[in-house]
Amino acid sequence: MSVRISELQKTYGDQKALAGISFEALPGGITGFLGPNGAGKSTTMKILSGFLDQDGGTATVCGFDTRSQAEEVKRRIGYLPEHNPLYKDMYVKEYLGFVAGMHSLDKRKQRVADMVELTGLGREQHKKINALSKGYRQRVGLAQALIHDPEVLILDEPTSGLDPNQLADIRELIRGLGQEKTVILSTHIMQEVEALCDKVVIINQGEIVADGALDSLKQQAGKSGIDISIEFAEEFPLDERFKDKAVMRFSQGNSKRNWTLTVNPEKDLRGDLFRFAVENDLTLLGLSAETREVEDIFRYLTHK
Numbered sequence: 001m002s003v004r005i006s007e008l009q010k011t012y013g014d015q016k017a018l019a020g021i022s023f024e025a026l027p028g029g030i031t032g033f034l035g036p037n038g039a040g041k042s043t044t045m046k047i048l049s050g051f052l053d054q055d056g057g058t059a060t061v062c063g064f065d066t067r068s069q070a071e072e073v074k075r076r077i078g079y080l081p082e083h084n085p086l087y088k089d090m091y092v093k094e095y096l097g098f099v100a101g102m103h104s105l106d107k108r109k110q111r112v113a114d115m116v117e118l119t120g121l122g123r124e125q126h127k128k129i130n131a132l133s134k135g136y137r138q139r140v141g142l143a144q145a146l147i148h149d150p151e152v153l154i155l156d157e158p159t160s161g162l163d164p165n166q167l168a169d170i171r172e173l174i175r176g177l178g179q180e181k182t183v184i185l186s187t188h189i190m191q192e193v194e195a196l197c198d199k200v201v202i203i204n205q206g207e208i209v210a211d212g213a214l215d216s217l218k219q220q221a222g223k224s225g226i227d228i229s230i231e232f233a234e235e236f237p238l239d240e241r242f243k244d245k246a247v248m249r250f251s252q253g254n255s256k257r258n259w260t261l262t263v264n265p266e267k268d269l270r271g272d273l274f275r276f277a278v279e280n281d282l283t284l285l286g287l288s289a290e291t292r293e294v295e296d297i298f299r300y301l302t303h304k
């Protein structure tokens with residue numbers, strides 16, 4: 001087992017940040033760690049990488065306890081913190097050389113050159129860190145997390161603030177790393193979860209509310225309903241006039257021209273809605289059905 005968290009608790013002052021959470025992450029896959037702002041993601045990641053001490057419970061990395069075997073853990077873990085603190089007065093290569101030194105790596109120059117190549121820092125490698133754009137600083141953060149070739153990677157919002165091109169590059173890099181390593185990444189971007197993650201752990205107010213393969217979570221969410229969107233040219237009180245037992249919820253869009261009907265997944269009501277529109281002399285501009293995705297699961301599970 002690569003990462004195992006058991007009954008982890010953390011309280012800041014009188015605020016409970018982690019209420020005794022447990023989950024695991026295995027090698028050869030990317031675990032998406034999701035949750036609203038303040039849910040406890042960064043707190044968990046800091047504890048895992050040994051930057052913060054818990055109040056209760058345990059965390060192990062490759063079988064080593066983050067508290068009592070911190071050195072063993074540091075050797076095996078790469079961590080990209082949320083705010084990516086870097087020594088901004090250092091040059092990129094100087095900084096990476098410094099990190100390589102902290103890990104007592106051999107062939108440091110070569111290793112730094114490899115990281116520059118891997119994270120696409122080539123053009124910026126001779127600059128000082130404070131001269132870099134946010135995206136390139138993020139790359140330096142990734143390079144420092146990877147330099148000792150760790151088995152486990154903890155990435156706290158690794159793609160926040162990246163432009164669409166950088167986003168694609170960095171995701172590609174993370175996807176590749178996920179083939180061999182154990183990667184836990186936090187993000188607020190649901191497409192990223194769809195694109196990268198095999199497994200999802202959702203935390204809300206310090207408690208785990210979902211933990212499972214992305215596919216099975218989606219399946220579960222699919223059972224909870226599909227959303228049918230309908231648009232008319234005219235305003236129409238659809239919620240009052242269209243009565244069908246399969247409709248679990250009506251929601252109105254910008255006006256009474258746009259409606260979304262959450263329906264029982266066994267019953268696709270598009271045909272009925274089309275006939276209803278014809279019978280009521282309504283001009284139908286759009287009609288589509290969407291199954292529920294990660295975003296719906298997230299909102300459903302973390303809505304206050």
Ligand SMILES: Nc1ncnc2c1ncn2[C@@H]1O[C@H](COP(=O)(O)OP(=O)(O)OP(=O)(O)O)[C@@H](O)[C@H]1O
Pocket residue numbers: 012013015016017035036037038039040041042043044082
């Ligand atoms: N150093 C601290 N002192 C006091 N409270 C803290 C501290 N760090 C975190 N907290 C609180 O603990 C809770 C969890 O914070 P955490 O940073 O782990 O959330 P998060 O899930 O990473 O959120 P975000 O998505 O906004 O990054 C929050 O309520 C936060 O205010």
Ligand SMILES: [Mg+2]
Pocket residue numbers: 041042043082156
């Ligand atoms: Mg955070």
